[in-house]
Amino acid sequence: MAHPPSPTASSTDGLPGVQRLDVVRSPGDEQAIVDELHSVVTGLRARLTWLKQGGIDAAPAPSPRPARPRPSAPSPPVGVGKLDPAAVPVRAAASGDPRASQNAPPREPEYDAGPRDTDDAAAIARAAVESASRMATRTPSAAPKPPVRKATGDAPAGSSRPSSEVVYPELQAVPSGTEGLRIIREFIGDCRRCNLCHGRNQIVFGDGNPTPWLAFVGEGPGADEDRTGLPFVGAAGELLSKMIKAMGEHALKLGFPELAAQLSREQVYIANVVKCRPPGNRVPEADEIAACGGFIRAQLTALSPRVIVALGRTPTQFLLANSAPLGRLRGQFGDWQGVPVMPTYHPAYLLRTPSAKAQVWDDLKLVILRLVEQLSASPPGFVPPSHERNP
Numbered sequence: 132m133a134h135p136p137s138p139t140a141s142s143t144d145g146l147p148g149v150q151r152l153d154v155v156r157s158p159g160d161e162q163a164i165v166d167e168l169h170s171v172v173t174g175l176r177a178r179l180t181w182l183k184q185g186g187i188d189a190a191p192a193p194s195p196r197p198a199r200p201r202p203s204a205p206s207p208p209v210g211v212g213k214l215d216p217a218a219v220p221v222r223a224a225a226s227g228d229p230r231a232s233q234n235a236p237p238r239e240p241e242y243d244a245g246p247r248d249t250d251d252a253a254a255i256a257r258a259a260v261e262s263a264s265r266m267a268t269r270t271p272s273a274a275p276k277p278p279v280r281k282a283t284g285d286a287p288a289g290s291s292r293p294s295s296e297v298v299y300p301e302l303q304a305v306p307s308g309t310e311g312l313r314i315i316r317e318f319i320g321d322c323r324r325c326n327l328c329h330g331r332n333q334i335v336f337g338d339g340n341p342t343p344w345l346a347f348v349g350e351g352p353g354a355d356e357d358r359t360g361l362p363f364v365g366a367a368g369e370l371l372s373k374m375i376k377a378m379g380e381h382a383l384k385l386g387f388p389e390l391a392a393q394l395s396r397e398q399v400y401i402a403n404v405v406k407c408r409p410p411g412n413r414v415p416e417a418d419e420i421a422a423c424g425g426f427i428r429a430q431l432t433a434l435s436p437r438v439i440v441a442l443g444r445t446p447t448q449f450l451l452a453n454s455a456p457l458g459r460l461r462g463q464f465g466d467w468q469g470v471p472v473m474p475t476y477h478p479a480y481l482l483r484t485p486s487a488k489a490q491v492w493d494d495l496k497l498v499i500l501r502l503v504e505q506l507s508a509s510p511p512g513f514v515p516p517s518h519e520r521n522p
């Protein structure tokens with residue numbers, strides 16, 4: 132009886148842990164398998180390194196893939212270089228204006244793009260990380276919990292690195308108002324948690340009403356703020372003060388004196404994403420925002436404003452966890468933990484580009500209307516003025 136031919140000799144015969152495969156038919160096939168295994172291992176290593184650099188201790192479970200509808204009739208084969216019809220709607224939506232395609236799947240941020248390994252390699256990486264995590268949890272420790280680095284799913288502006296925000300357990304349940312702000316400031320102390328501490332003169336914590344209706348969040352202190360310890364002073368700060376004053380006047384004009392009284396520099400709260408001045412007023416790096424971001428989150432929690440205005444790209448992308456350009460995000464409300472967030476341009480940008488003032492004023496008028504809505508909904512017995520009173 133004739134036997135099938137034996138597999139040919141393999142270059143892997145002498146390698147420890149490498150078994151011959153029955154499917155090998157030729158040295159070429161075997162080399163292809165070796166190459167593929169090498170590719171998988173390389174991808175796995177890159178994935179683990181990437182996760183480790185991002186401070187992620189456990190890999191997330193894969194998102195379920197949406198099932199593609201099966202065609203009722205067999206489709207002709209799609210040749211190389213031809214467009215897959217199933218991908219057309221997604222690509223078309225992703226390339227358009229997000230405001231016109233809000234149901235389209237969000238594009239994956241470029242900063243978040245790790246090594247493109249295979250699903251198998253990702254599964255192996257997850258198993259390895261989970262196994263290491265289980266091993267680590269077996270070791271009892273009485274030491275206090277260190278700050279946790281949390282994958283935020285988004286990158287701060289100006290950086291292609293994945294973000295991994297530090298979560299400070301001590302700031303997760305601060306009380307509201309003055310006491311909460313006091314606790315946060317005390318926790319920050321003479322902070323040395325990121326490199327921005329080296330060039331600062333002083334920490335710029337924030338300023339304003341501890342129970343504001345409206346909070347403004349900027350990027351970081353500049354030279355004047357670093358010198359005075361107060362946010363938004365200098366030319367940009369003066370312009371912001373004028374903007375807030377104009378909002379109050381507009382609210383009064385609309386017939387909402389109670390709201391107008393809340394729209395002054397003293398009655399709003401102003402703070403930045405990072406508390407120390409970046410050298411040369413550069414955009415804060417991802418790790419700097421990751422280290423400092425927990426403070427502004429805790430501040431906003433303590434402040435509990437009715438609306439937040441994000442001034443510029445960095446606070447917008449940080450609060451909304453969205454890496455889309457500011458030009459696309461501004462002018463429409465986002466959400467931060469249930470609080471409406473209006474992204475708009477930074478006053479420093481307006482000083483350089485006065486033509487953008489009209490857009491910012493449009494954004495701020497939407498903020499006033501949102502506050503009016505909340506005002507109308509909140510106080511019992513309050514009768515909102517009719518639209519006829521609005522010019």
Ligand code: SF4
Pocket residue numbers: 319322323324325326327328334405406407419422423
């Ligand atoms: S920027 Fe924030 S985290 Fe960095 S040193 Fe200053 S206060 Fe600390």
